Amino acid sequence: MSKEPGTTFESRASELFNDSVEQLDGATLSRLNQGRHKALAELQKPAIVRWGRWAPALGVAAAATVAVVIMNGQPVVDVAAGPVTATDFEMLIEADSLEMLEDLEFFSLLDAVDAETNGNVG
């Protein structure tokens, strides 16, 4: 293992490193072997199982989304975009609404009178 003349720095480092790799003990090699077989076992798992490992994360994400929606209050309902027909119908059958309709007849009468008056003047 002595340094040979003319050997570059990198090749000397590489030689020492390779030497240390060759001398790894049996217990370490055994653990590497086990690790490799665990990795190869991944290939046997169907894709759905491999994606299944994200299930807890997806569950947490979904729960967080629901929590954010709840914390931001009730969803805003656009009144204008609501069920207009039903609302109008309710207004029409109320007693006040009938009075309003009578008023409308009165106001239309006033309009007609105004029109006639203006015509005469003109």
Place this chain on the structure above:
Amino acid sequence: MSTRAGVFAVSCTREHSTGARALQREGQLNRFLAEVERRALRIAEIAVRDRDEALDLVQDAMIKLARNYAERPESEWAPLFYRILQNGVRDWHRRQKVRNRVMVWFGRGAGADDEYDVTAQAPDPAGRAPEDELQASEAIQRLEDSIYELPARQREAFMLRTFEGLDVAGTAVAMGCSEGSVKTHYSRAVHTLREKLGDHW
């Protein structure tokens, strides 16, 4: 009836072909990992100075490669594997920094029991004259110490190029940077190591 039999035969042939391809891929991956695992372990060990941690990092890298990149061309495996491993090493160092900070808060810094035990990690001296073994052991230890003291990117570039033998392009993929950066990091690493080890090595 004959059409049904034909469809069945084609289906069986396809399944057989897919199964054979999967087996072939598994064999290729097994050979690749067996070929690379010991050097990867030593590279990780030099970077984190702990064999057990290095074993965990290498195993994680092997599993991630098999899980996510087994279908990629075989020529891409080495850079991808080392990229995963280097990311693992970087994460490990980040966790260690946080851990050390927490330990300082509790009044216990990186104590003597956390130090890397050179004797325990020394290679098996079997089959070699004691003086040669001692010389080699001291030389690799000095080299490892000096590499460990390098900035992280220089350390990665030096080990991937010199120990793993990746070319500049492969090292760039493994490090997630440009080829120019690899050359710079590598050149600086060699310069620093030469200066440090110099005549005593």
